[in-house]
Amino acid sequence: MIRENKVVDLAFTLKSEEGEILDQAEKDDPFVYLHGFDQVVPGLESALAGLKVGDQKKVEVSAAEGYGEIDPSLKVIANRSQFPKGVELEVGIQFETETPDGDEVVFTVCAIEGDQVHVDGNHPLAGQKLHFEVEVLNIRDATTDELEHGHAHGPDGHGHEHLH
Numbered sequence: 001m002i003r004e005n006k007v008v009d010l011a012f013t014l015k016s017e018e019g020e021i022l023d024q025a026e027k028d029d030p031f032v033y034l035h036g037f038d039q040v041v042p043g044l045e046s047a048l049a050g051l052k053v054g055d056q057k058k059v060e061v062s063a064a065e066g067y068g069e070i071d072p073s074l075k076v077i078a079n080r081s082q083f084p085k086g087v088e089l090e091v092g093i094q095f096e097t098e099t100p101d102g103d104e105v106v107f108t109v110c111a112i113e114g115d116q117v118h119v120d121g122n123h124p125l126a127g128q129k130l131h132f133e134v135e136v137l138n139i140r141d142a143t144t145d146e147l148e149h150g151h152a153h154g155p156d157g158h159g160h161e162h163l164h
């Protein structure tokens with residue numbers, strides 16, 4: 001059963017309110033996550049708790065329980081001079097920065113007008129209702145390493161490439 005400290009293999013489809021497929025993982029290449037460590041949006045994580053291998057479920061997640069409501073204060077106009085020299089600014093590029101309170105936020109450039117660069121730090125799926133269809137493929141206990149790192153290390157514990 002899915003609960004804290006379990007590593008879960010999921011097949012899923014994520015659709016927008018309009019039925020557009022936003023993301024998916026097939027059975028032969030499942031999404032693997034560590035339950036209870038904020039690896040999936042809160043509304044999905046709570047809906048997955050208690051499911052067993054083979055269970056299928058449709059989960060509707062509100063924006064607030066998904067990627068959050070759109071925060072207008074994260075839509076800002078920066079000046080070109082605030083970006084490091086040598087950065088090729090164009091619409092669609094993303095960069096990471098820190099808010100005054102130390103949170104890391106990914107900003108996306110959404111428009112450029114002369115020296116004015118319009119950036120948006122909202123998640124691309126913020127403000128959207130999310131429609132998940134999930135199937136639970138596997139559940140196992142997390143390893144000590146995984147619990148220390150706060151994320152899953154794949155079905156066989158290999159292929160672990162990231163910075164800590």
Ligand code: ZN
Pocket residue numbers: 145146149151153160
């Ligand atoms: Zn790790």
